[in-house]
Amino acid sequence: MSARRPFALFERGMYLDGQRAVAFVLPATLAGTLDEPRLRLALDRVQARHAVLQSLVEHAADGHPWFVQQEAPPPIALRIVERQGEDDWQEQARLECERLFDGAREPLVRLVWLRGHGRSDLLLSCHHCICDGLSAVGLLRDILTVCGRPDARLGPRFELQGGADVVPPEAKRNRWLQRRAQLKAALFKGFIRLQRIGPPVSYGAAYTLRWSIEPAAVQALVRRAKDEDVGVFAALCTAFMLACWSVRGVRGVDKFVAPVDARRYLPSLQGGALFTMAPTVRLGFGGRKPRAADFWGLAHALQADMRRQVDRLAPAVYEQLLGLERLHPLFDRLIAFSRSRPAGRGVSLSYLGRLDDSSRDEGGLRLEAIHAPSAMLEPTPASLITIVGFAERLDLAFISDESSLPGVQAAQIRQLAMELLQAASALPALATSAPGSASLPVESV
Structure with a gap:
């Protein structure tokens, strides 16, 4: 059976x-x-x-x-x-x-x-x-x-x-955690039932902006980040956050988040299980005033704050997995509510890491490149930045829609973020390239 x-x-x-x-x-x-x-x-x-x-x-x-x-x-x-x-x-x-x-x-x-x-x-x-x-x-x-x-x-x-x-047995036995999951689900049910559901929000045409950072520039960034005791992802996040605020204004972006691999808290999924729930941490500078001149100080503060959140995330993951299942009777209302509220004012930065361990030859086949992934989400993919490292390059994709973030502004954010990285780590000039074109290619998703 x-x-x-x-x-x-x-x-x-x-x-x-x-x-x-x-x-x-x-x-x-x-x-x-x-x-x-x-x-x-x-x-x-x-x-x-x-x-x-x-x-x-x-x-x-x-x-x-x-x-x-x-x-x-x-x-x-x-x-x-x-x-x-x-x-x-x-x-x-x-x-x-x-x-x-x-x-x-x-x-x-x-x-x-x-x-x-x-x-x-x-x-x-x-x-x-x-x-x-x-x-x-x-x-x-x-x-x-x-x-x-x-x-x-x-x-x-x-x-x-x-x-x-997939919740670990010790978490399932934790009565305090179970009660918190039940309470949060009950409060959320009450909240959703009281909300007025409006018509669904419409969005502009989706697009994907692609480019890469070449090996010489990546090596310079890695060296400087190592000297500053900061990870490459923290440096990239800092550059994009400063660039977004410069182009859109501080009030033009609701929040910046980064997804976390939930498998680190779920042992039964480790080793390659397919899973989709990705809890997020909110990106910030720990109260530090965002100034481009303080780039590495900001990156260090962001990394420390991100690590603190990741270390404390396990209970929230368990509560979501245990509590969300109580909301199925309200599923249609949940979806209608989410579609009636404007989305797309946040920015999510997703880094898949360096994938060089797959670059070896396999039976006459050689992996030459892994490109930054594309994504289509509901109701809009806005705004998502995906990053992947391979063969000493970083490949990036900026995915959004024209009403949430016009493509012209996305191109400006991309350009400014790369300039900030170059200034912060003395990157070689003209270190970025776009596939198949000297200009910034914006492809419709």
Whole structure:
């Protein structure tokens, strides 16, 4: 008998009955020979590792969606397109962000292969209800591993686990934590019931601005950050926060946040499990006045404040996982309420880290680049900055919509942030590049 479980509330909020495009697309460029049978084998091996990829979506009588594991699941979809140029992947990333998944008929992950002679691009498209950025990175790493070494052993297999199932036993036994989760859920129910629901807010056309920081500039940034005892991500956050305030004004941005990998608090998910709930920490300078002349002091304060929040985040994660499930009866009202309130005035900075451990040759295949992921979120992706490090480069994507943040202002923020980094770390001039163009390319998502 196949396993089945209901969607957790945070998964349901991302899935939205499959009627909205809520996707995460991770592109990669490969050198070498790739053939369809081996790629198909890699997808089959990855699917066999994750029960959620062997599942289809069914709806109960009350409208609640369920994952239902299939004894003979349909394969992960593979779409093959002939590669015509170096920048084809950008258009395909845009298309994948707009395409819906049919969860009743196919897994909520698919792959596009831009097939070329000696060079290929792979675009891994994941529904955000089952994958965060690190989930996509893990899937892509497994796919490339099997493409290079078909007999390679992958990590552990993961069964269907609901949100509350992954909470550690000691947290479930904590009566104080359980009471807090119940109280917060009850208060939130009361709050939502009292709110007036207006019409949904409309947003402008979504876009993605892409660029990269070249190796010489990255090396200079890393050296200076190390001297200042500050991480690269803290430096990047500081530059973007100062740039956003300069372009939009202090009141033009409600808040800056960064997602945290929830797996650090959930041992049963460690080792490569697919998971989508990403708690966030609010980015700030600990009361320090934001001045560009104090760049490294600000970065140091931001990093210290971020670490304090991360260290204290575990109870909040457990409370969310335990308490959110009490809100399913109000799901439709929750969604209507969120759509009636303006979004897009915050900025989220998501850093997937350095992925150089995947750059080794695998059976004649060499990973040449991993590009910053694209994303489409509901009701708007505004404003999201994704960052990935690979082969001594940093690749970045700035994703927003024209009403929340006009593309012209996003380009100004990008330019000013890079100038701030250059001034702060003596980066070589003209260290940034945009794929396929000397200008700043703004592509519609």
